[in-house]
Amino acid sequence: MSTPNSNSTSTLEEAFPDAPLLCKEILDHVSKNPQSLDLFNRISRYVINIKQASIDDRDGPATKRRKLDSSTGSQIEVVSKSTLVAELSSHPASLRVPDISFSIPQRKKFTLVLTAAALGAFGPNDTFEFGVHLSEVDYVACVPVPEKTARQWNFAIFVKNSHGISDTATDPLLFTVTDTPPKGSAPGEGIDMKQTIIAALNRSLPITVVEPSPEVFRSLAANSYRKNEVSYHVKSHLGTKEGFLFFLENAIIWGFKKPLFCFLFDSIESSSYSSITQRTFSLTIKTTAEFGDREIEFSMIDQAEHPAIDDFLRRNQLKDASMAEARRAKIPSSLVKENTGQKSELQAAENEIAGIDQHDSDDEDDDDYEENSEGSDHSNTSDSDDSDAELNTNQRASSRNLAEEELGSELEDVDITDDEELESN
Incomplete structure (x- = not known):
């Protein structure tokens, strides 16, 4: 007959400190049925987690209490740890991955546990740390970790009031996975941890995990860390x-x-x-x-x-x-000019409307400049007056149409009168 080890005894005592007779009965049962030791240890750890979560729900960490006390009217959502533990314990785990590197809300490695109802992070001895109800998740993204030579992916999980852009105390979850197979996997097993987690989340979540796509957006800058890959x-x-x-x-x-x-x-x-x-x-x-x-x-x-x-x-x-x-x-207009290398599109359109676009000047350096066959730039005034007036009228109408297309509702009306027509020589 085997004797329960000291570790199982301490776990039982921590789980049932006020029930010594129950602890003794469990130990007697385990002595006669050693195969039941693991079951009772898991039951004991579950009871410990429930008790700790209840304490946190009642009192809360000191930092969270301060946030609640200093709240100026806005309702701050506090996720119930005891409810999460109950959900994680009442459903079989569809995924369990040890040594996952979390960054938010804590920067530490935890065991990732996913069920049909919740996702949680567990520390040593299956101690529950934090998690989310899957029914509350409204966006999940899996994106490459920037500026890393080795491939890594960040999973960002957002629930209601965790988007960071409004005044709430709820954090999203952020963890990272790599191409390296998890501990415990057989050599050459070729587990794609990123796709494994995505598939598990897609089975349990009410939404689909979003990944970047070149059809949606791709960076125009070169990827200096992995030169043959697109940056997002x-x-x-x-x-x-x-x-x-x-x-x-x-x-x-x-x-x-x-x-x-x-x-x-x-x-x-x-x-x-x-x-x-x-x-x-x-x-x-x-x-x-x-x-x-x-x-x-x-x-x-x-x-x-x-x-x-x-x-x-x-x-x-x-x-x-x-x-x-x-x-x-x-x-400032100077910055706009600095950015474009020339006058801004707004100024160019305004200049065209006013008929003062410098590119249309009769300078001899212009590509459009032509002399007449006799080397003189004078033309017959009686023939040119009407054609010049018609040309300028068409130019002004074309310029106004162009500016309206470019500027839309921002274009201010500019009245152009007949006085702006070229005078005859």
């Missing part, structure tokens, strides 16, 4: 913090340090450009009132990325507010 990220700054923008299906994500932002298309009121220089520009995203009515600026974006970003915003009808009246003064 754009480097930018949030204040002094460096991060990366990902333009995905139905959302824009910025990461990968706190705060981790997820701009669902429904949360974007408008987008705009500012701080335009020859090499960089800024992108500002304004959120709807439901998502805090905030303006978040991502600066120092490489000008080479502008065509791809602009195409993405236009295709997805994310309103461009760059020409809004409140923003015009924020873009």
Whole structure:
């Protein structure tokens, strides 16, 4: 007859400190049935997790209590750990992966456990740390980790009120996987951990995991870390913090340090450009009132990325507010000229309407300049007056149409009178 080891005894005592007789009965049973030891250990750990989760739900960590106490009217959602533990324990695990590197809400390695109802992170001895109810998840993205020689992928899981763009205390989940097979797998087993996790999540989630696609967005900058692969990220700054923008299906994500932002298309009121220089520009995203009515600026974006970003915003009808009246003064004309290498499109259109476009001057250096056959630039005034007037009328109409197409509603009406016609010699 075998004797239960000290580890199982301490686990039982921790799980049932007020029931010594029950502990003794369990130990007696295990002595007669050694195969039941693992079952009772798992039951004991479950009871321990439930008790700890109940304490956290009641009291909460000190930092979370301070956030709740200092709340100025906004409701902060606190996920019940005891409910999560119950959901994770009442359903069989469809996926269990040890040593997964989490970054948010804690920077540490945990065991990832996925069931049909919840996803959780567990520490040593199956101690529950944190998790999410799958029914509350509204966006999941799997994107390449930027600027890494070895392939790695970040999984970002967002639930309601965890998008980072509104005033809530709920964190998303962020963890990283690599091409390296997990511990415990047989050599040469060739497990694709990224696809394994995606497949498991897609089976359990009410939504589908989103991955970047070149049809949706691709960076125009060269991938200096993996030269033969497409890049899907754009480097930018949030204040002094460096991060990366990902333009995905139905959302824009910025990461990968706190705060981790997820701009669902429904949360974007408008987008705009500012701080335009020859090499960089800024992108500002304004959120709807439901998502805090905030303006978040991502600066120092490489000008080479502008065509791809602009195409993405236009295709997805994310309103461009760059020409809004409140923003015009924020873009000095000198910077616009510096960026384009010549006068801005707005100024060029205005000049065309006013009939003062310098490219149309009668300078001898112009490619369009021609002398008459006798070497003189004088022409018959009686024949040219009518044709010049008709030509200028057509030019003004063409210029107005061009400017209206380029500027839309931002074009101010410019009255052009007959006094602007060329006078005859």
